[in-house]
Amino acid sequence: xxxxxxxxxxLMQAALAxxxxxxxxxxxEIAPAIRSVVxxxxxxxxxxxxxxxxxxxETLLAVHLKRHTWRPSDPLGxxxxxxxxxxxxxxxxxRGRRAEVPVEDFADLLAAPEERPSTEADDVERHLALLPDKxxxxxxxxxxxxxxxxxxxxxxxMTPGAVRVALHRAFASLSARxxxxx
Amino acid sequence: MKTDDLIRGLAADAQRQRSLESGLALALAAGxxxxxxxxxxxxxxxxxxxxxxxxxxxxxxxxxSLSLAAVSVWLALRLARPGADARPxxxxxxxxxxxxxxxxxxxxxxxxxxxxxxGLVGHNAVYCLSLVTLMGAPVxxxxxxxxxxxxxxHPAWAGAAGGALAGSLGAALxxxxxxxxxPLFVLTWYGLAIGFMTAAxxxxxxxxxxx
Numbered sequence: 001x002x003x004x005x006x007x008x009x010x011l012m013q014a015a016l017a018x019x020x021x022x023x024x025x026x027x028x029e030i031a032p033a034i035r036s037v038v039x040x041x042x043x044x045x046x047x048x049x050x051x052x053x054x055x056x057x058e059t060l061l062a063v064h065l066k067r068h069t070w071r072p073s074d075p076l077g078x079x080x081x082x083x084x085x086x087x088x089x090x091x092x093x094x095r096g097r098r099a100e101v102p103v104e105d106f107a108d109l110l111a112a113p114e115e116r117p118s119t120e121a122d123d124v125e126r127h128l129a130l131l132p133d134k135x136x137x138x139x140x141x142x143x144x145x146x147x148x149x150x151x152x153x154x155x156x157x158m159t160p161g162a163v164r165v166a167l168h169r170a171f172a173s174l175s176a177r178x179x180x181x182x
Numbered sequence: 183m184k185t186d187d188l189i190r191g192l193a194a195d196a197q198r199q200r201s202l203e204s205g206l207a208l209a210l211a212a213g214x215x216x217x218x219x220x221x222x223x224x225x226x227x228x229x230x231x232x233x234x235x236x237x238x239x240x241x242x243x244x245x246x247s248l249s250l251a252a253v254s255v256w257l258a259l260r261l262a263r264p265g266a267d268a269r270p271x272x273x274x275x276x277x278x279x280x281x282x283x284x285x286x287x288x289x290x291x292x293x294x295x296x297x298x299x300x301g302l303v304g305h306n307a308v309y310c311l312s313l314v315t316l317m318g319a320p321v322x323x324x325x326x327x328x329x330x331x332x333x334x335x336h337p338a339w340a341g342a343a344g345g346a347l348a349g350s351l352g353a354a355l356x357x358x359x360x361x362x363x364x365p366l367f368v369l370t371w372y373g374l375a376i377g378f379m380t381a382a383x384x385x386x387x388x389x390x391x392x393x
Binding site: 071 | 188193198264332333393
């Protein structure tokens, strides 16, 4: 286990305890690592690497929605690799490609470069447009416009609790829609 | 959407989540309550029940079913975690398996051969099959509901573990009522019922537990 994995595990532990800044930092650090591994796999398979950002976003969504399946006593690497591989396989299957991706292919996820700029992705965007109005507005306000939960609540005349619920439901249904998108 | 924006949104949803274990525990409590309610509606404990637990053949039914339930919980949780290898745990299935094997061997050694078939056929085989399944059903629903929060690499296997858990708890409940004590009966009919629930869990899990 290297220093980076140890740091990520500490961030994840803090995240599971509800520490938002640590969680955001963790997601920002793992995104480029996922991106670099996914790009390489897609290239090896002769698939367009332009799709890699879709896989990165789906993986981040899954990491988010399944974060309680990681236990602080377990290493983070195998957990993260398995999720990333699962989402790459899903993505390839949806695009009609047979996908055999051994999890070992993701072994270098923890050694991946830290800096790798994101490219555009459209799967999440496309499904976002199909969400119920309230969920979509909450996601837009918080994620895209960078408003806080409180500001969003005020603007949308909702309670902060209702905004949190709508935000969580929105991510859950985004992930379910991506999964069902055959 | 830009990945940076997505991350900002995800981080805003950083509330604490219930662990997989406590989620499963809560769901199982609800599922078991349903199964016990069914038992209370349809069945009653057999005469002389708590005392009969001193009887090895009666006790064995509970040891086999409850140890299988415990192993199934352990397996289901492991199977629902990404990157956790459940295979090393499969040996634990030998615990209920070997208790049952010892029981069957003892029955064959100790009782005369002409008693084997009547013991196997028992009094209420069909009853046993359908009631174990019926009482297992709420537990299966609860287990699958809880496992849905997991992220199994092999959804069918996770579902199978949930099914084995439901079947073995249904069997343990039915054993409170069941007057057929031959290990041959347990092997055949309890085994069939639990096998059926396991297969049902695998089939449903394959569809519902993928993520």
